[in-house]
Amino acid sequence: MFRFIAGRLFKSVIILFAILVLNFFLIHAAPGDPAAIMAGEAGAADEKFLTDLREQFGLDKPLMVQLGTYVWGAMHLDLGFSYRQQMPVSELIWSRLPATLLLTLSAFSLSIVLGVLAGVKASARQGTWVDTIISTVALLFYATPLFWVALMASLLFSVGLGWLPGFGYETIGAGYTGLRRALDIGTHLILPASTLGLFFTAVYMRMTRASMLEVSRLDFVKTARAKGLAMKLIQRRHILRNALLPVITLAGLQAGQVVGGAVLTETVFAWPGIGRLMFEAINQRDYNVILGVFFVCAAMVLLFNLITDILYGLVDPRISVIS
Amino acid sequence: MKYSIGKTVLLSLGLLCSGASIAETPQSGGTLNAVVQPEPPGLMLGILQNGPTQNVAGQIYEGLLRYDENLDAMPSLAKEWSISDDGLTYTFHLEEGVKWHDGEPFTSADVVFSIDVFLPETNTRLRNNMQRLESITAPDDNTVVFKLSAPFGPFLGVFEAGSAPIIPKHIYEGTDFKNNPANNTPIGTGPFKFDKWEKGSYIHLVKNEEYYLEGKPYLDDIYYHIIPDAASRSIAYETGKVDLLPGGSIENFDVERLLAMDNTCSSDKGWEFFGPLSWLWMNNASGPLADVRIRQAVSLAIDREFALNALWNGVGKVASGPVSSSTRFYDSNLPELAYDPDKARQLLKDAGYDGETLRLLPLPYGETWQRWAEAVKQNLSEVGINVELIATDAGGWNQKLAERDYDLAFTYLYQYGDPDLGVSRTYISTNAEPGSPWNNVSGYINEEVDALFAEASAAGDAEQRQELYSKVQAKLVEEAPVAWLLELSFPTIYRCSVQNPINTATGVNDGMRDAWIKQ
Numbered sequence: 001m002f003r004f005i006a007g008r009l010f011k012s013v014i015i016l017f018a019i020l021v022l023n024f025f026l027i028h029a030a031p032g033d034p035a036a037i038m039a040g041e042a043g044a045a046d047e048k049f050l051t052d053l054r055e056q057f058g059l060d061k062p063l064m065v066q067l068g069t070y071v072w073g074a075m076h077l078d079l080g081f082s083y084r085q086q087m088p089v090s091e092l093i094w095s096r097l098p099a100t101l102l103l104t105l106s107a108f109s110l111s112i113v114l115g116v117l118a119g120v121k122a123s124a125r126q127g128t129w130v131d132t133i134i135s136t137v138a139l140l141f142y143a144t145p146l147f148w149v150a151l152m153a154s155l156l157f158s159v160g161l162g163w164l165p166g167f168g169y170e171t172i173g174a175g176y177t178g179l180r181r182a183l184d185i186g187t188h189l190i191l192p193a194s195t196l197g198l199f200f201t202a203v204y205m206r207m208t209r210a211s212m213l214e215v216s217r218l219d220f221v222k223t224a225r226a227k228g229l230a231m232k233l234i235q236r237r238h239i240l241r242n243a244l245l246p247v248i249t250l251a252g253l254q255a256g257q258v259v260g261g262a263v264l265t266e267t268v269f270a271w272p273g274i275g276r277l278m279f280e281a282i283n284q285r286d287y288n289v290i291l292g293v294f295f296v297c298a299a300m301v302l303l304f305n306l307i308t309d310i311l312y313g314l315v316d317p318r319i320s321v322i323s
Numbered sequence: 324m325k326y327s328i329g330k331t332v333l334l335s336l337g338l339l340c341s342g343a344s345i346a347e348t349p350q351s352g353g354t355l356n357a358v359v360q361p362e363p364p365g366l367m368l369g370i371l372q373n374g375p376t377q378n379v380a381g382q383i384y385e386g387l388l389r390y391d392e393n394l395d396a397m398p399s400l401a402k403e404w405s406i407s408d409d410g411l412t413y414t415f416h417l418e419e420g421v422k423w424h425d426g427e428p429f430t431s432a433d434v435v436f437s438i439d440v441f442l443p444e445t446n447t448r449l450r451n452n453m454q455r456l457e458s459i460t461a462p463d464d465n466t467v468v469f470k471l472s473a474p475f476g477p478f479l480g481v482f483e484a485g486s487a488p489i490i491p492k493h494i495y496e497g498t499d500f501k502n503n504p505a506n507n508t509p510i511g512t513g514p515f516k517f518d519k520w521e522k523g524s525y526i527h528l529v530k531n532e533e534y535y536l537e538g539k540p541y542l543d544d545i546y547y548h549i550i551p552d553a554a555s556r557s558i559a560y561e562t563g564k565v566d567l568l569p570g571g572s573i574e575n576f577d578v579e580r581l582l583a584m585d586n587t588c589s590s591d592k593g594w595e596f597f598g599p600l601s602w603l604w605m606n607n608a609s610g611p612l613a614d615v616r617i618r619q620a621v622s623l624a625i626d627r628e629f630a631l632n633a634l635w636n637g638v639g640k641v642a643s644g645p646v647s648s649s650t651r652f653y654d655s656n657l658p659e660l661a662y663d664p665d666k667a668r669q670l671l672k673d674a675g676y677d678g679e680t681l682r683l684l685p686l687p688y689g690e691t692w693q694r695w696a697e698a699v700k701q702n703l704s705e706v707g708i709n710v711e712l713i714a715t716d717a718g719g720w721n722q723k724l725a726e727r728d729y730d731l732a733f734t735y736l737y738q739y740g741d742p743d744l745g746v747s748r749t750y751i752s753t754n755a756e757p758g759s760p761w762n763n764v765s766g767y768i769n770e771e772v773d774a775l776f777a778e779a780s781a782a783g784d785a786e787q788r789q790e791l792y793s794k795v796q797a798k799l800v801e802e803a804p805v806a807w808l809l810e811l812s813f814p815t816i817y818r819c820s821v822q823n824p825i826n827t828a829t830g831v832n833d834g835m836r837d838a839w840i841k842q
Contacts, residue, residue: 032718038364040721040760041373047758049447056501084364085522086507096523151554159561164560169640173546174352208668215472258506272523280362285718 005306019298020074020291024067027290033059034084034285057083069231070291079295080288084281089292093274097296099169103264105187107196112251114197115204116244122205122297123212124235134205142202150195150268157191164191167270192269197263200254207250211243218242244315252308349583351541353840355821356833357567359526359547366517366526367514368488369437370445377527378569379547384422387415387434387467390828392595392653394740396479397827399511400489401431401467410474410783417465421535423491426517426602431461436492438469443520452481452744464841472781477741480651481594483829484513486739514836516539519813523547541839553689557581566821569831570594571815574634575691577601577602578731581816591638591812592831598647598745598832599813603683603699603806608755610765611681611840614673615802622660622806623667623732625699625705631809634695638814639705642807644800645746649810649828650738652779652792657800660807669704680709684724687717692733735811736761740828742792747776750799767804773782 027032031120035053056058058069073080079089122134141149158166170176170185216239224234274293281289312319327377363375367386385402396404401415421429424568442449457472471478481487489512494505509517514529514536516583526547530540548565550556563586570593575583583587605612605621612618627641643660646653681703685696700710712733715723723729738745748754751773754762772795779791813830819822820841824834 030718031722033722036725036760037717038371038373040717041364041375048450049655050759086365087522092522099523113614154555154558154715159558162562163377165564166550166562167550167555168564169524172356172548173527173544267551268555270524270548270552270555272521276523276551284364 005310006307008180012299012306016295016298017071021067022294023291024070026289027285028063030285032285035059035286037284038084048247048288048322055313068286074295079292082286082289084279084284084286085289089288092277092289093292093296096272096274096277099271100262100275102185102264103191103192103196103247103265103271103273105201106193107262107265108251108255110193111200111204114218114321115201116247118201119205119208120212120235123209123216124231138202139305140202140225141198142299146195146199147268147273149198149264150192152189153195154269166191167268169270190270192262192263192265195206195269196265197223203250203254204247207247208243211246212239214306215243241315245312246306252304255304255308288297289303330557340666349452349538349541349822349837351838351839352543352840353541353842355542355545355835355838355840357545358392358550358559358565358572359546359568360549360556360572361528361551362523362549366509366520366716366808368484368511369441369490370501370506372446372448372485377829377832379528380511381484381513381828381829382515382528382545382835383517384488384490385513385833386482386487386489387417388479389833390475390480390483390596390740391430391530392592392649392828394480394595394649394828396482398464399482399484402435404479406479411471411477411577412472413469415467417467418535419465421512422533423493423512424510424531424739425491425494425506426533427491427493427510429489429491430464431467432589433462433489433492434467435459435461436488438487440721441490441495441500442487446486448486448739448744449481449566462831463684473781475743476780476782476785476788477651477743480740480744484833485829486778491775493692513833515542515545515584518544524528536836540836542835545835551775553577560816566818567824567831568816570815573816574689575634575758576822578636578638578816585818587816588821589814590825591814593815593825593828593834594812594830595649596740598648598650599703599735599811600642600645600738600742601733601735601808601811602642602722603808604732604764605803605805606727606733606765607768607804608727610730611676611679612730614674616670617805618696620667620670620674620676620801621703621708622803623670624708625702625806625808626662627660627808630695630698634691634698635809636812637729639812642810643808644796645750646792646796646830647738648743650746651741652789654793654796657796660800662724664702664706676708678707678709680711681730682713683710684713684715684720684729686733686735687715687720696733707778710765724764725758727757727764727766732764734760734764742795743776743780747780750804751776765804766801769802772798772802777825 034057038053039050058066066117070080076249082089082092085092122131124130154166157164165188168188170188171179176184221234221238224238262273263279265271266273266276267279278290278293359375359378361375363379365371366376366380366383368376368380386401389397389401391397399811400418400421402418403416405414423429434538435442438453443453454540455471455473455475456469458470460468491510492512495503514531514534517573518527518529520526527544529544531541534540548559550559553574556568557573560568560581564578590742605618631637631639641660644657679793683696683700686692696712700712703710724732736745736749748762750763750767752768755766755768775791775795779788782788782791815825822839822841824831824836826834
C-alpha cells in the first residue's frame with residue numbers, strides 16, 4: 001500500500017511538471033497579452049504605456065526565461081504575482097478555494113445521493129411508470145444547458161417567488177457572524193448547488209440504473225433469489241455493491257474537476273469561486289493566475305484519482321491496490 | 324380662476340427651471356448598492372484609467388475641476404481659476420481646509436507632484452495633454468500656476484479626476500509608484516473613503532466625515548457589487564439587491580423590462596465628456612478598402628437607423644462624422660451619413676470590386692455587439708460585399724487590430740470633450756504605425772488633415788478652432804477613412820428614491836458626492 005502511494009505520488013510530480021510546461025506554452029500561444037488588454041480597458045495607450053506594462057509584468061523577457069522563472073517559483077510553491085488583481089496568485093487562489101469547494105462539494109454530494117437513490121429505484125421498478133418518470137426527468141436535466149437552468153431557477157425562485165437570493169455568496173453589508181452567517185451562506189448556496197447538482201444527478205442516476213440492471217442479470221443474483229432471500233436485501237447487499245464500481249469510477253473523475261468545473265454556475269450566480277477566477281483570468285490573459293488555477297486543478301485531479309483507486313479496494317476487496 | 328392660472332404659471336415655471344429648483348432638501352443617511360462592471364483591476368486612479376476603476380475611484384480621488392453637461396468647467400479641488408490674456412498662464416486657487424483620507428492636509432504641493440512627477444510616469448492621456456506645459460509652480464499652499472510654451476485650446480478641459488487625479492505626495496514621493504503597497508488602500512481627498520474590497524464580491528466605500536463641503540456627502544456608505552453575468556445584474560436590480568446600474572452594465576434588451584418596473588428611473592446623461600462614438604475601422608492601407616469608393620459604399624450600405632432602433636432600443640443617435648455632437652467644435656452642418664444601397668452597388672461597380680471576402684471583427688463586449696456585427700454583415704451582403712465574421716475574445720481583438728490584421732472591425736472610442744484630446748488621434752498620420760489598437764488603426768494618411776488638426780490644436784481662439792475643425796470634419800466625411808455608426812448612450816438605471824446620481828459630464832464616476840436617498 002505504502003509503496004503504491006509513494007510510486008503514484010512520484011509519477012504525479014512528473015505529470016504535474018509536464019502539465020505546467022505545456023500550459024505555459026498553450027497560454028502564451030493565445031493571441032493578445034495582459035498589457036494590451038489593460039490598455040484596451042483604459043481606452044487609450046501609446047507605445048510607452050504598453051512597454052511600461054510589459055516591463056512591469058516581465059513580458060519583455062524571452063519566453064524561455066519567463067518559463068524558467070515560473071517553474072523555479074512553482075517548485076518553491078510560489079505561483080507568481082497577479083498584476084491584474086495586485087495579489088500573489090497563491091493567496092488569490094487560497095481565498096477563492098473555500099467558496100468553490102463549498103459549492104462543488106455540496107453539489108457533488110447532493111448528486112451522488114440523489115442520483116444513486118433514483119437509479120436504484122428506477123432499476124427496481126424497471127419498465128413501470130416510476131422508471132419512466134425518473135428516466136425522463138433525468139434525461140431532461142442531462143440535456144438542458146446549465147446556464148439556462150441557472151437563469152430560470154433564479155428567475156423563478158428569486159425574482160418571481162422571492163424565496164431565495166438569486167446571486168452572491170452572502171448578504172453584503174449585513175455583517176452577520178457565526179451561525180447566522182452560516183445560515184445566510186447556506187440560503188445563498190441552495191440555487192447554485194442544486195443547479196450544478198442537477199446535471200450530475202442525472203449522470204449518476206443513469207449510470208446507477210444501467211449498472212444495477214446489468215448486475216441483476218448475473219448468476220450470483222439468481223442464486224441469491226433461489227435461496228429465497230428478500231428482494232430488498234439482494235438489491236442492497238448483492239446488486240448495489242457491485243453496481244457501484246462504475247459509479248465510483250465516474251465520481252472519481254468528476255471529483256477531480258470539482259475545483260475547476262463550476263465556471264458557468266459561478267459566473268451566473270456571482271459566486272466568488274475559482275472557476276470564475278479562471279474564466280476572468282483567461283479573458284484578461286492574466287497568465288500567472290491561469291497557470292496557478294490549472295496547476296491546482298491538475299493536482300486535484302491526480303489526488304482524486306489516487307483516492308478513487310484506494311476506494312475501489314474498500315468497496316470490492318477482490319481489487320487490490322498493490323497489483 | 325385667477326388663482327388657478329397663477330398656479331399653472333408657477334407650475335410651468337417650476338418645470339422650466341428643471342429639476343434643480345424644485346428639488347427637495349437632501350436627506351443624509353442611507354446605503355447605496357450599485358453595480359461595478361467588470362471588477363476593476365485596482366482602485367489607484369493615478370495608475371489605472373479603465374472604466375470600472377474610474378467608476379469607483381472617482382468617489383475617492385478628485386481632480387482640480389469637474390465639467391457640466393456643456394463641458395464648462397466647474398469647481399472641484401480648485402475653487403477659482405483665471406487665464407492670462409495671452410492664453411499661456413493658468414492660475415488655480417485651491418479649496419482650503421481639504422484633508423487627505425489619512426488626515427494629512429492637502430496643499431498645492433500635492434498638485435505639483437501629481438501633474439509634474441507622478442502622472443507623467445503612469446497616465447498616457449495626461450502625458451499627452453501636458454506636452455505644451457513649460458512649468459508648474461506653487462507660489463503658496465493654495466495656489467498653483469501652469470505656464471504653457473504655446474497656447475493649447477483644450478487646456479482647461481483636461482483636469483477631471485479620470486485624466487488628472489490629484490495624488491497624495493506624502494505617500495508616493497520617492498517610491499516605486501506602480502508597486503507601492505498603498506495602491507491597495509487608496510487615499511484621496513474625495514467624498515468617500517476606501518473601506519474593504521472582498522475580491523469577486525464587492526467593494527465597500529464609507530462616508531468621508533471630514534469632507535470639505537459642509538454636509539456632503541449625504542450617503543453613509545456605498546457597496547459596489549461585482550456580478551459577472553449581465554443577466555444576473557438585471558436580476559440583482561429586479562430583486563432589489565442593487566439600486567443603481569451604471570450605463571452599459573446590462574444588455575440593451577433588458578433595459579426596457581427594467582424601466583417598466585415601479586419606482587425605476589433612468590438617465591442617459593453623464594456621458595457628454597466621453598462622447599462614446601462607434602464606427603467600423605476600415606483597413607485603408609491594403610486590400611479593397613484602400614479604394615475610397617469601396618469605403619464609401621460600405622458606409623452607404625449600413626442601415627444605422629435599424630441598428631439604433633432594433634439593437635440599441637433607440638437610445639443614442641446616428642453619428643454624423645468623426646466628432647460626437649456632445650463634443651466641442653462639433654459641426655452640425657455635415658451631410659447626413661445616408662443609407663443608400665443602390666448608390667453603394669453603383670460605387671462598387673465603378674470601383675471594380677471583385678467580390679473579395681472582407682474579414683469583419685465584432686467587438687467582444689457582449690450580445691448587442693455580436694448581433695450588430697451580424698446585421699452589418701447582412702447589410703453588406705445585400706449590396707454584394709462578401710463578409711466573413713472573425714470571432715475573437717478581447718485578447719485576440721486587441722492583437723488583430725494592433726497588427727492591422729483585419730479589413731473591417733467594430734470599435735468605439737471616447738472623445739474627452741475636445742477633438743484635440745479624443746478625435747485627432749484616430750486620423751493623424753503620426754499615429755498610423757501598427758502597435759496599438761486605439762490610434763490610427765485604419766492607417767489613414769492625409770497631409771491636409773494632419774495640418775488642420777495641428778493648426779487647430781495650437782490655436783487659442785475658439786472661433787478659429789471651430790473653423791478649422793469644421794473643415795477637417797467635412798474633409799474626413801468625404802474621405803470616409805472609417806464608417807461612423809452611432810453616438811452611443813448608456814442609460815443609467817436607478818431606483819427613483821436615489822436622487823442626483825448624475826451631476827456632471829462624467830456621470831456616475833463622480834456622482835455620489837451629491838447623491839442622496841429619499842427615505
